[in-house]
Amino acid sequence: MKSNWNVFVAVCVGAVAGFAIRDQMAKSSSLGSPLRNPQQAVAAPSAAPPGSDQIYKVTLGDAPQKGRAEAKVTIVEWSDFQCPFCGRVIDTLHQIERNYGSDVRFVFKHNPLPMHPDAPYAAKAAIAAEKQGKFWQMHDKLFEANNSRQPDALKQDKVDAMARDIGLDMERYQRDLNAPETAQAIRDDQAQAAKLGASGTPHFFIDGARVSGAMPYESFKAVIEAQLRRANAALASGVQKKDLYEHLIKDGQSGPPAPPPQAAPPPQARNVDPGDGPWTGAKKPKVTIVEWSDFQCPYCSRVEPTLKQILETYKDDVRIVWRNEPLGFHPNAMPAAKAAMAAFKQGNDKFWKMHALMFAHQNELSEAKYEEWAKQVGLNLAQWKKDKESPEIAALIAKDNSYAQQVGAEGTPSFFVNGKFISGAMPFETFKGAIDEQIRKADELLKKGTKQEK
Template identity: 45%
Template sequence: MKPNIIVALLVGLVLGFVGGRVTGGPSTKAETKPAAAAAAPAGRRPVDPTVFKVPLDGSPSRGNPEALVTMVEFSDYECPFCSRANATVQKLEEDYGKKLRVVMRQNPLSFHARAKPAALAALAAGEQGKYWEMHEKLFANQKKLDDASLEQHAKDLGLDIAQWKASQEDPKLQAIIQKDQALAQQLGASGTPAFFINGRFLSGAQPIDNFKALIDEEYGKAEALVKGGVAARDVYAKIIEKGQEKAAPKAQPQQPAPSVRKIDVPAESPSFGPTTAKVTIVEWSDFECPYCSRAVPVLKQIKETYAKDVRVVFRHQPLPFHGSAKLAAEASEAAHEQGRFWEMHDKLFANQKALDRASLEKYAAELNLNVAKFKGALDSGKFKAKVEADSAAGSAVGANGTPTFFINGRELVGAQPFDSFKRVIDEEIAKADKLLAGGTKAEELYAKINAENVANAPAPAPAGAPAEPPVQKVEVGNAPVKGAANAPVTIVAFSDFECPFCGRVVPTLKQIEEQYQGKVKVAFKNQPLPMHANAKAAAAAALAAHEQGKFWEMHDKLFANQRALDRASLEKYAQELGLNSEKFKSALDSGKYAQQIEADSAEGSRLGANGTPTFFINGRTLVGAQPFDSFKRVIDEELKKAGGTVAGNK
């Protein structure tokens, strides 16, 4: 997937989305909403007043069956945002006691391979009266959802393992999951976590205050029903009896036209197909990217179908969070030097889990390459510059993610099916035939048709002003700070040292520091995500370095070495920075920073920073590893408010 797409997803994470979650609630006709629905407590987004008919159907529940508020959750045990929301649910149960009942329904998402087995494991535990115990086990151990781990969890809970295994094979449990998933889709809750509070939809791992606002509102309505004579046990049924059974169809957003770019084709880049082909496809790819591997059979089909009419050119875009991608790219170029690029290309994509140096050398031997020459090329780094040049060229034309294709300059993003390529290829062949009939030489065809495509591309539609969350009060507190104390703009970053997107924004923050000297200060707060096993330890290490006056030096070390955040590596970095190693180790051993890290994380959640990185620029939210210009726009607006000057006018 493209990183810019991923950043958009991260925006969704924090503003109501998430890895698997859908932003916002189901759409309804505007005329059905009371005017009062537009209002919401300060700092909170309004919740759609529509009540949905969400049956309970004997789903696992806990809490008072006569509670006046029932919260039905659709969840996925492999979804990290569901895990985070589970902590919120636990706190709500603690705070509301007998006023709140929680009901769980299953929605294992298709791209979480272990989510459905985990759901079956929980339901099977429920057959022995231990659903909720397994529920908590699964969320506490999201990295351990393989079959052996699930069985160990069952043993830990004292289940009858033979019975538990037999229950998982029972078609009844499969049917429950299918029914829950169908209901979620019907209600417009296609992602996770999704909540229906007395039938009203609240999407995602939102701050606890958003839950409480809706629960309090619904509790007041339920109390009125009880005062009117409705028995407490009948309140939920009464509330949803006239509820909407299906979400109204959502209007499909107009898709922006794909980019059209002038795309150069370096003579040394690997390719197949004639150089005078009517259509040239330039691909930016990453040998460790699973989506790129899915495109391989499609490209083979293109080669077979359009042998004389299509040329495919391969360029490198190893993504920073794929640790073996750069070396694999260099290995493919070393094979290209010996005339075997495409054979190595296929080897690498067929073995994406084994791209270490030893494996690469093994593939070279299997392809009968001159292995000594191959090793020498890798040892010398002779193809590093080529790989980096490809990557830079890809970024320059918007191919920041993989795979990205340009068909005669027309962008096609992702591992799309053959028919998506065929439609564009056929259109381009028709254009090429006209140019050739008009006298264009075959060797000039690509340059001419690419230029015409760029010239004829529709201008992008002007973007509407994006909705922006309300400005919030964000305290710096005891966070590490860099920049002038009296700077008119303060950026508070909530970040995670193991998050690749957080790593990408480090150069942007350095650029801000350089261009806004004295005008901007940056405060760092920790938001270690539950799916990043080393993030909390790294956060503690950074604060231990801060205690010795070296936070930002450790900050840079950690982001430069995101694949090595184990305890031994953290101690090594402390030595490299000249810290007092004993004091550093003692700080980590004592857990003295655990409370500060938890406080940072809780504050981030309260403010809506449920994903990383999230920035508050004078209290204004900016989500994700966005480019410098996105920061610049907000910073310049804030400087104008303060009567300051903007970047470039110092």
């Protein structure tokens, strides 16, 4: 139980662990039961948190700001209005604001996490409020609701009521909230976060120095004091106040250093039936990769470029087979799986087109979007709707889920490379080691006269 719990906590505070785990997490994911990281329960020392000595080049763009543009310290935060840790850190940020006054400004960027179903709408509402000059009023209302720990506090009707309470023009609010550029602004913030390695929430850059998670005031203070010293030294050297932030980050890194290649995991060969589901890649493969995945799982989305690289590198030798494992704590995962498998009923290529749209727009998963994408893919809409709600599709997904437990694929994404288990969104090098080994074995068998199966 402890290991599953810690993985969920890590996602919310920014320590990304590789793949999403099920079971206990499903029982404890509501806002009514605040998650607690055992490491955070202990009073943190006043020393700066690890990693804060490295400066990153964090551009501000058009993000909402609070404080003077010429402040000595700029705190850029990536946050999620439904994340309990983002709510918890609000008091710390207020303390910083009180103690440092005009020396500090705050910049807010959006990163609604996929496991928080109400977060995307809240983020859009905040942007719509920003269009009317009331971002911070809406920000405060949303986090008051977050910290109330009421499970329905951020439902759409409650969020809309907040918009009315702060005096927004509701017709303009709805128009701005649903505008394509609003969703794009969120995706742009998330893309910048991913580039910087800010993979969880809350995540901060203080004059470019990273602070990950809802750290105590003393940890923030240590970083702020160090950055004040940098700022004062720059000003003393002749840097103009209006140019200070750009000067402080100009030599910063654009992203975290690439992790060293990981060796292939120890052999855990299992006899895994690929089934008759969606597949892509080689028609006569030497290596079959069976993947259990979830359309709302952030790690499943993260591994997609790696799978594309595998298919491009081994186009004549590797086939990837999809099997469904929609996790219980992802509310959009099961409806998405049904929509995708209903597309599969109309052709393997239709499934993969739907698959691509779902992962490309993972933060927008909804019944309205599934229908929009079904039209875009060119499905027979009436048949697709019928299949989507059919017992047959539900049974196919249930069968995949049940078989996942049987072979030990207990989280997503899980892979079997000719039966060899790889767990999580591992880098290309990890897959490459396993694939190359299986191709060598296949070549040896072919030389001995073994016939290649179709």
